[in-house]
Amino acid sequence: MGSLILRKATRYLFPVIMMFSIYLLLRGHNEPGGGFVGGLAAASAFILNQLAFDVPSTKRLMNVDSLTLIGVGLLTALGSSVFTLLDGQPYFSSHWATIRITSDWHLSIGTPLIFDIGVYLVVLGVTLAILLSISNFRKSP
Amino acid sequence: MNLLLPAPLLIPLLCATLSLLGRRAVGVQRFLAVAGCSLNLVVSACLLYAVDKDGIQVMQSGSWPAPFGISLVVDRLSAIMLVLSGLMGAAVAVFSLAAMDRHRPKFGFYFFYHTLLMGVNGSFLTGDLFNLYVWFEVMLMSSFALMSLGSERAQLEGGIKYVALNVLSTAFFLAALGVLYGMTGTLNMAHLATIVRSAGNQGMLTTVSLLFMVAFGIKSAAFPLFFWLPASYHTPPSPVSAIFAGLLTKVGVYALIRLFTLVFVTDAAFTHVILLAGAGLTMLTGVLGAAAQTEMRRILSFHIVSQVGYMIMGLGLLTPLALAGSVFYIVHHVIVKTNLFLVAGVIAFRTGTNELMALGGFVRTMPWLALFFLIPAMSLAGLPPLSGFFAKLMLIVASFREYSWVIAITALAVGFLTLYSMTKIWNEVFWKPMPPASSEAMAKVPWTVRDRVCLFSPIMALALCTVLIGICAEPLFGLSERAAGQLLNPDEYIRAVLEEAVRP
Numbered sequence: 001m002g003s004l005i006l007r008k009a010t011r012y013l014f015p016v017i018m019m020f021s022i023y024l025l026l027r028g029h030n031e032p033g034g035g036f037v038g039g040l041a042a043a044s045a046f047i048l049n050q051l052a053f054d055v056p057s058t059k060r061l062m063n064v065d066s067l068t069l070i071g072v073g074l075l076t077a078l079g080s081s082v083f084t085l086l087d088g089q090p091y092f093s094s095h096w097a098t099i100r101i102t103s104d105w106h107l108s109i110g111t112p113l114i115f116d117i118g119v120y121l122v123v124l125g126v127t128l129a130i131l132l133s134i135s136n137f138r139k140s141p
Numbered sequence: 142m143n144l145l146l147p148a149p150l151l152i153p154l155l156c157a158t159l160s161l162l163g164r165r166a167v168g169v170q171r172f173l174a175v176a177g178c179s180l181n182l183v184v185s186a187c188l189l190y191a192v193d194k195d196g197i198q199v200m201q202s203g204s205w206p207a208p209f210g211i212s213l214v215v216d217r218l219s220a221i222m223l224v225l226s227g228l229m230g231a232a233v234a235v236f237s238l239a240a241m242d243r244h245r246p247k248f249g250f251y252f253f254y255h256t257l258l259m260g261v262n263g264s265f266l267t268g269d270l271f272n273l274y275v276w277f278e279v280m281l282m283s284s285f286a287l288m289s290l291g292s293e294r295a296q297l298e299g300g301i302k303y304v305a306l307n308v309l310s311t312a313f314f315l316a317a318l319g320v321l322y323g324m325t326g327t328l329n330m331a332h333l334a335t336i337v338r339s340a341g342n343q344g345m346l347t348t349v350s351l352l353f354m355v356a357f358g359i360k361s362a363a364f365p366l367f368f369w370l371p372a373s374y375h376t377p378p379s380p381v382s383a384i385f386a387g388l389l390t391k392v393g394v395y396a397l398i399r400l401f402t403l404v405f406v407t408d409a410a411f412t413h414v415i416l417l418a419g420a421g422l423t424m425l426t427g428v429l430g431a432a433a434q435t436e437m438r439r440i441l442s443f444h445i446v447s448q449v450g451y452m453i454m455g456l457g458l459l460t461p462l463a464l465a466g467s468v469f470y471i472v473h474h475v476i477v478k479t480n481l482f483l484v485a486g487v488i489a490f491r492t493g494t495n496e497l498m499a500l501g502g503f504v505r506t507m508p509w510l511a512l513f514f515l516i517p518a519m520s521l522a523g524l525p526p527l528s529g530f531f532a533k534l535m536l537i538v539a540s541f542r543e544y545s546w547v548i549a550i551t552a553l554a555v556g557f558l559t560l561y562s563m564t565k566i567w568n569e570v571f572w573k574p575m576p577p578a579s580s581e582a583m584a585k586v587p588w589t590v591r592d593r594v595c596l597f598s599p600i601m602a603l604a605l606c607t608v609l610i611g612i613c614a615e616p617l618f619g620l621s622e623r624a625a626g627q628l629l630n631p632d633e634y635i636r637a638v639l640e641e642a643v644r645p
Contacts, residue, residue: 067161067164070161071158071159071162072162074154074157074158075158075162078151078158085144089204090200090202090204091147091200091202091203092202092203093204094203
């Protein structure tokens with residue numbers, strides 16, 4: 001691409017998109033959002049970086065292999081139901097822990113969130129694995 | 142029980158994930174494949190024992206009651222299928238230790254192998270039609286990858302035909318799901334079974350059932366849309382075609398049996414006659430197609446088609462004995478067919494080809510292999526006292542009892558023609574002298590003790606199963622009869638799924 005405007009803008013947009021993707025991930029349980037769309041948003045940040053710069057710098061920015069990301073994500077999603085297996089409930093039954101912050105504010109954190117984080121990582125990994133290998137083709141001749 | 146029921150899904154998923162993380166360590170992947178698949182077999186056998194003793198087992202995943210959540214249901218038929226998929230998974234995993242090159246595991250062969258088994262097991266476990274669709278997709282995606290992994294020219298050509306027809310079938314399946322959901326408002330199979338019996342628009346329901354029949358007919362390679370199978374199954378490496386041959390079409394047959402005994406039985410006089418006619422034509426075209434082939438795996442592929450006809454024949458007759466015959470036939474066929482593909486794999490391993498012209502003389506060079514070919518081949522043709530004889534006997538007796546002369550005579554004739562194909566392979570591959578070019582090629586390929594153990598132990602184990610089923614058919618016959626009894630009385634299934642939901 002080589003556009004100066006795109007490169008400059010990417011430097012600012014990248015963290016914003018990443019933060020937005022995490023926001024989407026966290027609000028997903030009760031409102032539109034969740035691991036899937038959050039993962040897609042995060043992948044779009046990396047793809048923006050790849051459009052503005054190139055594939056090697058995007059891979060450096062990711063720091064881990066996208067296939068490893070898929071594996072870790074799958075393990076996280078699987079692991080979210082270890083609790084339910086231990087106390088003999090049907091698989092994927094949710095467990096919640098409530099943390100009281102002030103008297104009328106409390107935060108509920110449950111196993112669906114862990115599952116969502118796994119989905120987030122898998123979606124991010126799959127999208128990047130596909131898109132980065134496609135964009136490698138164009139470079140080769 | 143809550144731990145045992147999802148285990149056939151979780152074990153392959155865990156093994157797949159670990160294979161992905163250890164994708165550079167081929168040794169770790171191989172260990173995981175053998176260990177994971179063996180564990181899967183043990184778990185499935187435990188499930189079968191539990192189901193046969195205590196009745197249908199149900200798990201409502203996520204504690205969401207049926208029909209709102211996804212129910213996992215295991216009745217005798219599902220449990221038998223799970224054991225078969227576990228057995229084939231383990232046998233082919235051991236076989237792949239020697240027969241699979243070191244190249245493909247690095248590109249995810251074992252990852253896709255485990256996800257394929259997960260998809261197959263999921264299809265057998267689920268009690269929800271849409272979930273069945275999802276598991277079909279899991280299975281198909283993995284099989285697409287396995288089919289084309291390695292990107293050889295022939296593989297890609299076969300892969301395209303395979304993908305095109307299966308995508309078509311998936312589209313039919315999805316369309317049928319949409320219409321059925323629009324009519325009934327549920328896709329939980331037990332719930333569907335209760336609603337369908339009192340639904341007003343029976344004509345529309347029959348139409349939908351035909352859509353499902355086409356979708357599953359393509360997947361199980363039934364007439365007339367079977368040609369994707371012989372066009373593609375001989376192209377991938379031998380472990381891949383062995384597991385495909387053993388399991389994939391049988392998932393389609395399983396789905397047909399499940400739907401056309403549980404849900405679509407209201408217009409049996411119409412739908413099951415179509416099934417019966419399709420079964421007869423499937424048998425005939427498959428066996429006639431095989432007669433014209435000159436490549437070992439292609440002949441065997443055409444025989445998958447003709448054998449699928451027998452399984453659907455039992456469903457079409459819809460009597461207790463016929464349905465038990467279908468179940469028995471599936472058990473017999475999965476074991477025998479995988480075994481024949483494994484024998485073809487050993488021959489390809491030694492000589493690098495499966496062309497009948499280029500082969501010969503194996504009865505002298507490898508007499509044990511000749512014996513282990515003869516057992517499944519004669520069983521496939523239905524010679525007593527092997528497993529195929531009893532499978533065919535049950536179906537043919539059932540059809541005579543229903544006065545369905547045409548299908549009975551077809552089944553008998555197809556048995557003879559199968560014998561012809563098997564003797565053709567026997568004459569060409571084992572009996573005639575080996576062409577000098579092949580014996581030179583054979584002398585060059587190393588043949589270590591490790592290779593022998595890994596290649597022969599699954600073949601011996603499966604041949605032993607064939608002989609045992611033949612010699613003492615009674616336990617399996619009883620089990621198939623009980624499974625058929627359960628299929629023909631859907632009330633037990635419906636009660637197990639829906640009442641479990643009421644209980645807190």
